[in-house]
Amino acid sequence: MQSQSPAQGHAPGINPHGADHHARSYLVGLGYAIVLTLASFWAASTPLVYGPAVPVLLGVLAIAQMGVHLAFFLHISSAPDQTNNFLALIFGLFVTGLVVFGSLAIMSHLNHAMVSMDQLMKMQR
Amino acid sequence: MSATGESLELGSAVPLSQQGPAPTRVVAGFGFWLFLLSDIILFAVLFAGYAVLSGATAEGPTGAELFDKRHVFLETACLLASSATCGFGTLAVLRTDSRAMFFWMFTTFVLGALFLSMEAKEFASMVAAGAGPSHSAFLSAFFALVGTHGLHVSLGLVWLVIMLLQVATLGFQPMVARRFFCFGLFWHALDIVWIGVFTIVYLGAH
Incomplete structure (x- = not known):
């Protein structure tokens, strides 16, 4: 495995600072993703949310989940x-x-x- | 992130312009990240086409009549779980732990294949019911978008088999590990595209 100088930036998806920290990030990401997915399917079929607001809610949940995947699975950040x-x-x-x-x-x-x-x-x- | 402080210190000691080229792993990862973004733009075009044409059903079946939310939920669960197992597999590659790697990556393969078989079943039942891609502009756009995603997943599975064979024959060489990381990025990106598909196509059907 090549070592890399941190100032050269690092590739998406690979966090070079220890595997334990990493496994936690996948688990936390999975937790958020499950909650957001369940919320999406709930929002699409519940009569509790005002009808015309459902697409907006679905859009917000989808963008949030894409953000979760980017941050916790692909490890993209603005560092x-x-x-x-x-x-x-x-x-x-x-x-x-x-x-x-x-x-x-x-x-x-x-x-x-x-x-x-x-x-x-x-x-x- | 703990790396930030270190990198800033190192950066001030040696100017960026004097550090020489970045290591291959960083260059390869960045190049693959650019490819993934161009792939996302391909999907953006298909999404735009679907959004424009989703009402053009030519008096045929609409999305709300065709799609089964429970089926889509199971597909989503498969893909999300496979994204997580792929992450654990990537960690096993980092640790060069081949037993854990084979376990997690085999699970990833099974979940991906399960997703594909469910999608194939859905497509087959739609075509059998007369709702094939030639029926209306809505269905053409649907099959183009969801089919392209399915094609990506199929290619990902082929890639995964090749990677498992490479680890079995070549071991964890830096080159093989690099390809494995790229595969992980590809798999996670496909899951991100699927979020758009299930939200816009399946849950947004009216």
């Missing part, structure tokens, strides 16, 4: 020795956001501006 990993993550999230929200915005605008089928039939006559 100084992880600047490269963190910047790459931010850029990835930026592109993801552009693609998803850009597509949704453009397509809903197009749908809104589209001539309805009835009108189209009248124009052809």
Whole structure:
């Protein structure tokens, strides 16, 4: 196993500071992930939450769980020795956001501006 | 994190520009992390397509009619558990403990295969019920998104078998350990994509 100088940063997923600390991180992450997953499935099927609020709640739970996986399983953090990993993550999230929200915005605008089928039939006559 | 103080001290003693290239493990890990992010962007495109087309059912079945939440919950449980066992397997690689490594990685393989078989069953029953990918734009987008994730999981299982064979024949060489860490990153990233799938596709079905 190669040793590495800490100031060179470290690769995602590998924490070089002892395996015990690490095992705890996986267990803690698993605990959070189980709670958040159960909460998601509960929120989707319960009548207790106000209907229109359910998608928002599901979104919040999903983003929280993705954060848990990133922090506890992939060991990504904003620590100084992880600047490269963190910047790459931010850029990835930026592109993801552009693609998803850009597509949704453009397509809903197009749908809104589209001539309805009835009108189209009248124009052809 | 305890490393922070040390790294800052070391950094002040030797400027970053004079420390030479980073060790291979860091470079390989970072490169693979970039690949994973590009893979996540691929999934973002498929998610965007699904979100746009999810209402276009062509008077066919909707998501709410097709999806069984209990089935999805079991799939999610398999994948989440396999992510954790993969983590313990990676720790065993760090300790070069081959018995623990084979145990955890074999469990990971079984859980991943279980997930795939459940997904295959779901796809087969949907196609048999006439809700195949050619039925509507919604179903095309569904099969493209969930199918691509399933394809990634299948490739991950093939990769895992190859890694187990490499450990059996080559032992824990630095090269083999590096590949194993990359596999772990890949597996965890697939679980992150699955969070998006079960939230948007299955729980968000209306």
